[in-house]
Amino acid sequence: MNIEQDFSLKPYNTFGIESYAKYFARFGSIAELEECLAFNQPATNNLQQPILILGGGSNILFTQNFEGLVLKNELKGIELVKEDAAHVYLKAGAGENWHRFVQYCIQKNLAGVENLSLIPGNVGASPMQNIGAYGVEIKDVFHSLEAFHLQDKKTVTFNLNDCEFGYRESVFKGKYKGQFVITAVTYRLNKKPSFNISYGAIAQELETMGVKDLSIANISEAVINIRKSKLPNPAEIGNAGSFFKNPETDNEQFVQLKEQFPAIVGYDLHNGKTKLAAGWLIEQCGWKGYRKGDAGCHGKQALVLVNYGNAKGEEIYNLSADIIASVKEKFDVELSREVNIV
Ligand code: FAD
Numbered sequence: 001m002n003i004e005q006d007f008s009l010k011p012y013n014t015f016g017i018e019s020y021a022k023y024f025a026r027f028g029s030i031a032e033l034e035e036c037l038a039f040n041q042p043a044t045n046n047l048q049q050p051i052l053i054l055g056g057g058s059n060i061l062f063t064q065n066f067e068g069l070v071l072k073n074e075l076k077g078i079e080l081v082k083e084d085a086a087h088v089y090l091k092a093g094a095g096e097n098w099h100r101f102v103q104y105c106i107q108k109n110l111a112g113v114e115n116l117s118l119i120p121g122n123v124g125a126s127p128m129q130n131i132g133a134y135g136v137e138i139k140d141v142f143h144s145l146e147a148f149h150l151q152d153k154k155t156v157t158f159n160l161n162d163c164e165f166g167y168r169e170s171v172f173k174g175k176y177k178g179q180f181v182i183t184a185v186t187y188r189l190n191k192k193p194s195f196n197i198s199y200g201a202i203a204q205e206l207e208t209m210g211v212k213d214l215s216i217a218n219i220s221e222a223v224i225n226i227r228k229s230k231l232p233n234p235a236e237i238g239n240a241g242s243f244f245k246n247p248e249t250d251n252e253q254f255v256q257l258k259e260q261f262p263a264i265v266g267y268d269l270h271n272g273k274t275k276l277a278a279g280w281l282i283e284q285c286g287w288k289g290y291r292k293g294d295a296g297c298h299g300k301q302a303l304v305l306v307n308y309g310n311a312k313g314e315e316i317y318n319l320s321a322d323i324i325a326s327v328k329e330k331f332d333v334e335l336s337r338e339v340n341i342v
């Protein structure tokens with residue numbers, strides 16, 4: 001175990017924000033994780049430090065230095081757990097790169113995650129906010145996960161219902177925040193694909209690609225093409241994907257908004273609520289393409305805040321607060337942040 005001190009997190013967050021961890025270590029096994037936690041005990045360190053588990057750093061905004069111990073999850077491995085007539089169950093280490101796991105499934109002709117291609121980050125964070133894109137969420141292929149309780153030092157298994165998955169939510173982002181390290185996730189993949197091209201842009205892209213016979217490989221390619229055309233590549237411009245969630249409103253308010261703003265984008269959730277496109281709301285408030293210093297609102301996707309180089313986390317955060325205030329004022333709709341603020 002190698003504990004680094006005053007460690008720069010700039011290469012470890014896709015926003016590219018400069019922030020320092022008081023202590024930083026990597027763990028590639030549960031034993032190494034336990035060693036790191038032992039370092040953090042009052043006896044060896046006088047004071048127990050706050051702990052932050054880091055995956056790919058693609059859904060996090062550092063607004064200050066982290067005065068504690070950052071633990072970078074590097075648990076690797078993909079193993080076949082079981083197989084039945086319809087499914088294959090694969091268990092992946094939390095430190096596996098998510099898109100590489102998707103590619104692995106596609107190569108093995110296992111369906112279910114192709115619509116989630118090219119989402120940055122690691123397997124371990126996929127249940128944190130029930131990652132989703134193009135009509136699919138992780139809950140649709142989730143079987144179970146293993147998580148290590150930081151205080152009890154015991155591994156606990158969570159099944160689907162235990163995770164209380166919602167739109168960009170789970171118990172790990174909610175009531176158990178900061179309590180567990182997710183160490184492995186088991187997914188239930190389908191031997192026989194049921195293609196999901198309900199998200200309009202996919203069908204359109206498949207047509208542009210000239211695809212005649214659907215396959216999980218070409219759906220993945222279509223999703224990759226769409227994502228590359230819309231979302232900034234963090235290797236070029238710092239960002240963490242959608243900064244805000246798409247807000248829900250009750251149908252009555254939506255009808256009123258529609259009268260006032262006929263072009264407003266909303267999707268009926270069939271439960272008395274409508275989901276609004278936050279990107280549209282933000283664009284209407286004039287933020288799309290806005291830049292102040294190195295903090296900005298992306299020119300092709302207003303839901304994505306960006307760091308053009310040397311923005312401070314605080315500047316990105318302040319911009320997000322201004323956006324929330326202006327959307328509230330114009331539409332009386334409250335945006336909430338998707339990105340984890342540290
Ligand atoms: P990190 O940013 O490292 O961590 C996120 C949070 O989870 C932090 O609070 C961290 O403490 C915690 N955490 C991480 N790993 C563990 C663990 N093993 N145990 C316990 N806690 C942990 N998300 C979507 O849902 N859909 C999208 O389409 C999408 N598109 C994106 C596009 C771009 C360009 C970018 C930059 C981001 C996008 N995201 C999207 C957000 C992000 O990719 C996902 O949320 C991803 O799952 C984050 O993974 P990570 O490993 O980078 O997590």
Ligand code: EPU
Pocket residue numbers: 132133134135230240241242243244245246265277278279280281283288300301302303338
């Ligand atoms: N829109 C605008 N202006 C904009 C951006 C979007 O008017 O600047 C409108 C679009 O025209 C479209 C609607 O908003 O009618 C939805 O846009 P898009 O299809 O780009 O999706 P999104 O709602 O902005 C969500 C997720 C993404 C996910 C895509 C595809 C959230 C918060 N975001 O974005 O997830 O990849 O759908 O499924 O739910 C992420 O979570 O980080 C993320 C990137």
